[in-house]
Amino acid sequence: MSKVIIIGAGGVAGVVAKKCAQNDSVFTEVLIATRTVSKADRIVAEIHEHFPQSRAKFTTATVDADNVPELVGLIQGFGPAMVINVALPYQDLTIMDACLETGVHYLDTANYEPRDVAKFEYSWQWAYQDRFKEKGLMALLGCGFDPGATQAFTAYLAKHHFAEIHELDIVDCNNGDHGKAFATNFNPEINIREITANGRYWENGQWVETRPLEISQDIYYPKVATRKSFVLYHEELESIVKHFPTIRRARFWMTFGENYIKHLNVLEGIGMTSIEPIDFRGQKIAPIEFLKAVLPAPESLAANYTGQTCIGVQAKGPGKNGKPNVHFVYNVKDHAECYREVQAQGVSYTTGVPAMIGAMLMLSGTWMQPGVWNVEQLDPDPFIDAMNTWGLPVDELAGIELVKA
Numbered sequence: 001m002s003k004v005i006i007i008g009a010g011g012v013a014g015v016v017a018k019k020c021a022q023n024d025s026v027f028t029e030v031l032i033a034t035r036t037v038s039k040a041d042r043i044v045a046e047i048h049e050h051f052p053q054s055r056a057k058f059t060t061a062t063v064d065a066d067n068v069p070e071l072v073g074l075i076q077g078f079g080p081a082m083v084i085n086v087a088l089p090y091q092d093l094t095i096m097d098a099c100l101e102t103g104v105h106y107l108d109t110a111n112y113e114p115r116d117v118a119k120f121e122y123s124w125q126w127a128y129q130d131r132f133k134e135k136g137l138m139a140l141l142g143c144g145f146d147p148g149a150t151q152a153f154t155a156y157l158a159k160h161h162f163a164e165i166h167e168l169d170i171v172d173c174n175n176g177d178h179g180k181a182f183a184t185n186f187n188p189e190i191n192i193r194e195i196t197a198n199g200r201y202w203e204n205g206q207w208v209e210t211r212p213l214e215i216s217q218d219i220y221y222p223k224v225a226t227r228k229s230f231v232l233y234h235e236e237l238e239s240i241v242k243h244f245p246t247i248r249r250a251r252f253w254m255t256f257g258e259n260y261i262k263h264l265n266v267l268e269g270i271g272m273t274s275i276e277p278i279d280f281r282g283q284k285i286a287p288i289e290f291l292k293a294v295l296p297a298p299e300s301l302a303a304n305y306t307g308q309t310c311i312g313v314q315a316k317g318p319g320k321n322g323k324p325n326v327h328f329v330y331n332v333k334d335h336a337e338c339y340r341e342v343q344a345q346g347v348s349y350t351t352g353v354p355a356m357i358g359a360m361l362m363l364s365g366t367w368m369q370p371g372v373w374n375v376e377q378l379d380p381d382p383f384i385d386a387m388n389t390w391g392l393p394v395d396e397l398a399g400i401e402l403v404k405a
């Protein structure tokens with residue numbers, strides 16, 4: 001029986017809102033607030049069309065989430081128990097500030113990133129620890145799929161299958177086809193910044209830096225395909241190696257098709273992925289922002305998307321019996337099935353469902369505790385149970401090494 005505000009009205013927000021509509025015994029009143037309110041209105045219209053039986057009440061509002069006083073006014077006017085932030089990583093700190101000022105809980109799906117430096121790390125948000133604790137408020141960071149479910153999988157592996165985890169490989173395969181020459185599956189600016197940055201993985205107590213897409217191997221993704229996968233840096237590695245200090249090596253792998261890499265190389269080569277503003281007809285504009293305006297909106301890919309995603313975590317180390325063990329926990333999701341259910345593609349779906357689940361576990365008290373938390377610090381079992389209930393079935397594969405050393 002809770003009121004929540006969802007900030008943002010993109011692909012992920014649409015899924016969170018529709019999952020709240022399905023889970024109407026928990027989410028009774030939802031305000032979708034964003035910069036372009038027509039996008040929030042469209043989500044609500046789709047909810048009325050596709051989920052007419054939902055008892056949850058939806059309203060919309062305009063907000064500039066870079067502006068703390070505006071956010072404070074919005075939150076005070078609606079009086080929610082928590083804010084689900086699915087705008088962009090640039091807004092994390094302003095929304096956390098507004099939550100502190102108004103005394104409401106906070107959840108997001110991506111860690112803070114300054115707009116002008118291609119750098120993401122948890123330090124900025126971890127610095128809110130004492131303030132959230134003192135106010136008796138909870139902030140749950142990075143509760144999408146990766147980050148998010150991948151950390152719950154890591155905690156689950158540690159809880160049920162390992163005495164100690166020594167090697168951890170997070171693997172993310174999108175084996176889908178949207179039929180476009182080039183498009184990104186979530187916000188293009190954030191996605192391209194992530195891929196064109198240097199790679200990084202954890203080994204023997206320190207970070208090892210790689211050139212972008214320097215390390216690759218063919219990985220078999222159960223029920224989906226064998227796909228070439230590349231090491232890149234992903235934010236959950238930072239918190240996982242902090243909270244599981246037995247880990248000697250942690251890597252993150254993602255698939256990219258040849259066509260995608262070819263387009264990205266050209267765009268990078270000609271400067272279109274740069275975040276450095278240039279002068280264009282008297283206006284300062286970052287080329288990547290212009291590129292975003294040209295590329296298809298991620299949510300527009302949904303209608304004709306085919307194929308599946310497979311995201312999972314492989315752990316190695318001594319098992320509960322002390323013997324060497326390797327174990328893989330994963331989810332496979334079909335793009336077309338997501339579209340039929342919530343009019344979204346698989347990448348938005350696999351992010352939005354864990355966000356709704358995290359919010360539910362906070363509101364129900366199961367996960368609620370004051371302070372700033374990463375997902376792997378919390379009990380994974382209720383989260384994984386809820387994934388199975390809410391559309392992201394979790395599978396396991398024992399004794400087979402999918403990712404090679």
Ligand code: NDP
Nearest residue numbers: 008009010011012035036065087110144145146147186187
């Ligand atoms: P979109 O770009 O589709 O949507 C972002 C939304 O935020 C838009 O509605 C946008 O409004 C709104 N927004 C941007 N700036 C502001 C602002 N200043 N004030 C108010 N609203 C604003 O992104 P996605 O839905 O694809 O992704 C949402 C979040 O999820 C991102 O942070 C992304 O990094 C994260 N993500 C996490 C994943 C995970 O597994 N953990 C995977 C995929 C994404 P407007 O339309 O007006 O620009």
